[in-house]
Amino acid sequence: MRNPTSLKLLTTLLLLFFVTLTSAQEISYDNSKKYILGGLKVTGLQSYNEQTVVTYTGLRVGQPITLPGDEISAVITKLWGLELFSYIDMYITKIEGDKAFLELHIVERPTLSDVKVYGIKEKKVEDILKDTDLKKGKKITESLISNSKNYLQNKYKKEGFLYTKVNIATAKDTSETNAESMVINIKKGNKVKVKEIDIEGNEKISDAKLLKAMKKTKEKRLYRFWKKSKYIEADFQEDLKLLVDKFAENGYRDARIISDTLIKNDDKNVTIKIKVEEGDKYYFGDIDFVGNTVYNDRRLHQVLGIKKGDTYNGVLLKKRIADDTKPDAEDVSSLYQNNGYMFSSINPVEMSAQNDTINFEIRVIEGKETFLDHVTVVGNDKTNDHVIFRELRTRPGQKYNKSDIIRSIRELGALGFFDAEQIKPDIQNPNPNAGTVDIKYSLVEAGSSQIEVQGGYGGGGFIGTLGLSFNNFSIRNLFNFDSYKPVPMGDGQQMALRLQASRTYRVYSINFSEPWMGGKKPVRFNLSLSHTKQFGYDYINRDINKDQQFSITGATVGLAKRVQWPDDFFTISQSINYQLYDFHNYNVGLFNFGNGKSNSLAYVFGISRKSSGPNPIFPMSGSNFNIVAKFTLPYSLFNNIDYDQLNADKEAAIIDRDNAALEENDQIRYKWLEFYKVNFQGDWYQRIWEKLVLRANTEFGFLGSYNEKAGIVPFERFYVGGDGMGNFTLDGRDVVQLRGYENQSVTPYVVNPVTGQLGQDGGVIYNKFSLELRYPITLKPSASIYALTFLEAGNSFSNFKEFDPFYVKRSAGVGVRIFMPAFGLLGIDFGYGFDQDYNPNSVGPSGWQTHFIIGQQF
Template sequence: MQHKRAIMRLAKFIILLVTLLTATCSVLAQTEKIRLIGLSVEGNETADEGLIRANSGLVVGSEVTGDNIQQAIKQIWRLGLFSDVQIVLERETPQGVFLKILVKEYPRLDKIEVSGNKKIKRDEIEEILDFYPGQIVRPDQIQSARNGLLDKYAEKGYLLAQVDIETLTSEQTGRISLRVNIKEGSKVKIKKITFHGNEAHEKREPGLPLSLIDWTTDWMLPDDPFSSGKLRGKMKNTKQKTLLRSGEFNQEKYEEDLDNLINHYKNHGYRDAVILADSISYSEDRQRLFIDIWIDEGNLYYFGDLTFSGNTLYDDEKLKEQLLFASGDVYSKEKLDRSVQENLTNLYYDRGYIYANVSPVEIPVGDDTLNIHFRVFEGNEFKVRRINIEGNTKTHENVIRREFVLNPGDTFDVSKLRRSAREVTILNYFSNIIPDVQPVNDREVDLFFKVEEKSTDQIMTSAGYSERDGLIGSLGFTMPNLFGTGRQFSIDWQFGSVYRTFSINLTEPWLFDTPTLVGVSFFNIHRGGSYYGYDEDVIGGSLRLGRKLRWPDDYFRIDWIYRLERAVYSNFTSSFAQYNPGDLVENEPRISSGVTTILTRDSRDNP
């Protein structure tokens, strides 16, 4: 009786396999179980049998169902190595079944041949194809490579380029060669861009023929933002061919320019403007391209009432001062977005409300008015708990920290955060500075400044020849960040057959960690020879004292420079002695000094 039951179970499983292979498995067959007592693989030439068996998920000795076999086929298929995968019944016994996995491998690549390419180099084509010898090549990869080449040609303006990739199979090795045949054709140039539906332009100049309006508006009607000429100007990367413009077409940039057109309308009151359709056509010789764009402008809108809710820190009038528009102005999406994202939001950020959010709600009133209601969520005020500096492998931390205008314990202020980053940038010690804000609780934040050090020390040498000075040269060494302390040190030596100069400079920009600059320099100069008529030897130095100011604002600084030098003139030539006006006395030292005051203001965002 048990033997008969085993045979019955086996018969049911055979039926299961038949129905599975014909893709008509019933729910009952998919859940029927039978023991797997053998599993083999056939058809694999290079693929590892163990890899196939492992990815099938079928385990000898376990009970399997139709669902398990179907899933096994899917998992082997996902390896991307085979063009065909089947699981068939090899033989059956009363104890269970033997199954066989039949696979057919995709071919492997032998070589690539490219012909017809002139405008794109072969190595660039091979980079786009992204194939290598011995690689398994699937049909979808070949199609993807073809599309990539067509996209590259379209990017360069060859919109009508043709690419055909042939597959040739070697009878000896079974590997394939890819023959890439390219017909580049000629570049297609944009001949004309025509707009349809820009009625706002036609209404501005009634009575003029459209052809005349279109021709004149670029320069005779400069205040018309909707003339065809102005609309073409908003298409930044899609231009008609002229003497100064190539007229090349790029599909991706063209789509960006369509968005630019709509944004232009929305920023001039036409909030509901849309592009209904656009078309691209070619001349008979396929050398010129014509673009037609149909626009539905919608109604012209104006800003109506401006109201606020949820604001307790600032009253309505203070918030209205931050808006870039007023009631009655022509609607502008750009001005609305900037008012919210830059002005209103930063107003709260500068007071430490880092989670403040302002949401504008547009409320249509009639056919031409939009009331704007601003919903304000202020949140909590945040203070700075810690400021962490990372990446300063050379520069001392205090050199960076003393530049901050935002410090631990201060109320968080996004403007001061930007200013602190600016001050560190001015040091010119770092190639990159990334400030980051990390909330630590519902009232405090930690600030992180990640910096990347760059090489700042410089050695300068030069050599040459001049008719006046003969052989000349120079040697200099500058350390703007001496040993990471922020001090500045430099030595400069210049020499020639009739002159030489030597100078040494040291500057401390933060004396005792205060914004007080002290600098000293010493110099020695010698000039002489027949060209000058006498020898001149000068020795001296200078003392510089500077300070950052808080008034009229903290972008000002003042510097005083005191210079003292001693000069001696000797070896007067007879011709110079004859015409010497008498203000120079041979071998008599002359001492001079002077003070220079310098007041500067530098408020550049990124000096």
């Protein structure tokens, strides 16, 4: 009788031999034998259920099975694919007639019980574990360890740690069944900087130009702030392509990189050696257009802007055909895309290269004229559809126009109701045969209402401010209480309420604006009402005297219309403004008279052009300018006042120091204010690098009179200096920001002719220039934050004769802005004034000043 153990061993060896052989090569199974599976036993399990494993193998007791055969090979391959086991084997335990009994022996891989990471900051460990997916219960495999190691090394290499070393070790964890703990040691080393870049082989193009072409790989220099000199392999490979492009821009079409070598100087520095081959210089020859019917050759050559004999520039040729770096580029592709030919394609082909001249054929496939079929909008949970669609330049049935899509994005962003960074037009269902396409605009609602709550001490006591601004208001649902969320919203109207109060004054205002009056054209209607009351204050006894009062009651109604000429970025506005100044025993020196009333009725005309965008909070391109002229009636022509006599009486009152006579004189002179006032403000935005933006600003203001004898009114003047926050102004003044100086300190001081005291009555002319470099920290809907640095200069003057646009007070500084939908704009600036202001007590430069910005323009 044969030994059962020997028989089992023999059959197992035979089975393993055949299984191994079948997995390694194709063989014939002519000697295989068919059996009935009598049973399958699984051994070696620690955490898995035996029946689960049997079910997964797909083998069933009673099924026919060939030994050796494909069934067993497939089962083993399938189980290996799970990566749950470190050892898998199949045995024949016995054979009874035509029945074979099998045993599947497996060894489970250990599971991860704990991970310790050393060599990095503790707060970054969680991110590392998340990125590498090293979580408790994960099966530990060779690939898991290898992938985690490679990921971490590459991660820190991308950050400039070129020689990062990562060691991963595991150890048995006896506290759990079949578990192991893991320890990761990360040695980042030093950030590796590029000490030198040595370029060889270039004769026609200088090293300086080639090094400048490399955007992200830079030599280490003390003066370099914006672009660091870290060595990052991926960035370096991109820069090598830019290096070749630089040659191509200068006619060297065949230029190539022969070799690039990285030399380790020490643990902190490397030297890069690049060897290039320039090749010959080429020029453009004949450029022929083929396949164009919509535009003639002359028009296409105008847009292409490349002539025969120009130095060959492969990069320029590509941009003039289709510039992918600018959404609104003026190139040949955009010419077709902006005229309905969405499916057009333009391909330049080199036809011949004779000596140093390359002839091109630009093949145009115009395709079928394309029209918009469906235009849809999604994501507007609060804003009604009609508010969005009236801003879109893309309508069903219109020709496809890429520039209209870009303009629609800008207009939607300018509303302020949506996150401008996430406005995405999705081109859907393009049908070249039918010539139709659909557009879906995906929007993300942003908070459009703001609340202003402030508190502080000043003006003789506590000052409290409450402001509510609803920028997507719906007045038609004012009495529909179901629409209050928390106020009726969705129609794009603006409603602002503001209350400011202290012991000494009260300010109330309400403003309503409808941007599309009538709903058919972009005609903005605006109505505002305000009332301000100021009480006398005894600074010695800190008492309020309500017998001394000064109030301003004002109302403004206006219309603004978007026009089509010179282009549709222009808006013309007109309004009527009335203000009543009412004095009751208010002899505090602010004005020459303490009793009486003064009226101001003015017509305001404005022209503005706004094309900045696409994000209104952080514009990166475009410009804004605004010219506003304010005129009163020329009352001195028909009010029958003898201004010669009035001026003579005033001179006499000054000589006699007769305050009563001087007050009576001013009551007559200023019963109806007579003036004209012109303001100009311009902003230009230019992207310098990535999201680094330069903002250039200039401002100018002038207050004049029709009648020199009537003089310039003491109202509506310009006060320059400080943070520019002019929420509480009694006399219609313009408060102009000039950082680096105290509030209103860049405004001339004058001597009161009666009291002899120094004081400010405002400038009648001012100008200001500023440059800002801005860089965003985050532009998320919840909060947009950007940092800035600025240069500023400005001044104000008492009369036009003294005006010198180049005599300015200069400053520089840094700041930060935070925009939160619920609270508006918040910011802080640290500015240094290089010049002395007009305060009589000032000595030397203004020096460092801190300015807090709340709710000012972006």
